Amino acid sequence: MGPGFLERALHRLISLLQFALLACLLICAGYQSHYIFFKALYFRIREIGVHGNQALSQREIVRLSGLELGDLFFKYNYAKVKERILSNPRVEDARVVVKSPNAIEIQIKERSPSFRLVNGRESYEVDHFGRILGTQQTVKRLPTVSGANPQKGAGGLQLESTQKALLALWVPILEKSPLKDYASINISSPYRVEVRWKDWLVYLADPTLFDRNVELMARALQEATDRAKVVNVIDLRFSNLVLKLSDASAAPAGDPPADGEDDGSPRPAASPEAREGVAAR
Known part of the structure; x- marks a missing residue:
């Protein structure tokens, strides 16, 4: 066992120590990243604001959006969130604004009812384009539309x-x-x-x-x-x-x-x- 062998062994030991130190640094960095992005409150939704709603409640709009308090803000595809809100026939237009990682704002424009349609025991509000908006009574006095045959379609109940x-x-x-x-x-x-x-x-x-x-x-x-x-x-x-x-x-x-x-x-x-x-x- 000559001096060359000891020198090579020492070099390998130093390399192993360097590798172990680098691995520890990477593990610490990964843990810190996990904490920052998945645990820190700064990236979690703590406020969902709704503006422009009249007939629909804030709770109903948030339910339609699929957003949940406490979730990470980058978890959601906000184009899909908008599509889900627009699936309600009362909603004419919607915007979803990420004001900060903690706060999401939903802005909507509702359709106005023009008629009341009575179909059997059910009464529906209908806009002037013939869209059936729902059974909720938001306006007390509306003209009645009769002679209609509402049918179930892809977007819900619709007139012919x-x-x-x-x-x-x-x-x-x-x-x-x-x-x-x-x-x-x-x-x-x-x-x-x-x-x-x-x-x-x-x-x-x-x-x-x-x-x-x-x-x-x-x-x-x-x-x-x-x-x-x-x-x-x-x-x-x-x-x-x-x-x-x-x-x-x-x-x-x-x-x-x-x-x-x-x-x-x-x-x-x-x-x-x-x-x-x-x-x-």
């Missing part, structure tokens, strides 16, 4: 496309007209949309004739009042304004025509007396 189109067509027109305070709208047929307005049943079909016929309607209603006649039906579907009249003592105003009765459709008349239900062009 033709019925949604009818609402999207007529609601803006009605809201800018004297009929804006209507009580209900029946969309079972595009050829006779029935609107309950005050004490009258109004039939609609052609938007291009609406403004002109509404102008005629005001004069015709005044004439009917002057003649002590009760108006039951106002038909705005044709180029002629059609009113269904009865004597004030014959029937209460506002009663819709029963099955088999005259629905107010225009027909030939031999004299002005026979044309009592028609306001001429």
Whole structure:
């Protein structure tokens, strides 16, 4: 065993000690990193704020988001968080803002209900595009939509496309007209949309004739009042304004025509007396 052997053995020992020291340093660094990123409170969510909500509660929005207090803020894909919030039909738009590793802010914009849809024992709020928002009653007085056939789709309960189109067509027109305070709208047929307005049943079909016929309607209603006649039906579907009249003592105003009765459709008349239900062009 010569001097060369001892020198090599000492060199190997020093190398082993250096390796052991480096391994200890790496273990300590790994532990510190684990503590900083997975244990330290600075990187954990301690506050979730919600702004812009009205019908939906803060708890419901946080539940939709999937965020949980105490979780690490970088655990979540915030684009997916936004998608989950938007899955609720009441939410029109949403933003998820990471204000700090401790604080997340959710900003939402809700859709406004325009109607109440009664389907069996359930009552739903519906926006003017025909989206069914849910059963929660957020507005006390809303027009009623009837004649609809809600169906279950990928996004939940929905109206048929033709019925949604009818609402999207007529609601803006009605809201800018004297009929804006209507009580209900029946969309079972595009050829006779029935609107309950005050004490009258109004039939609609052609938007291009609406403004002109509404102008005629005001004069015709005044004439009917002057003649002590009760108006039951106002038909705005044709180029002629059609009113269904009865004597004030014959029937209460506002009663819709029963099955088999005259629905107010225009027909030939031999004299002005026979044309009592028609306001001429």
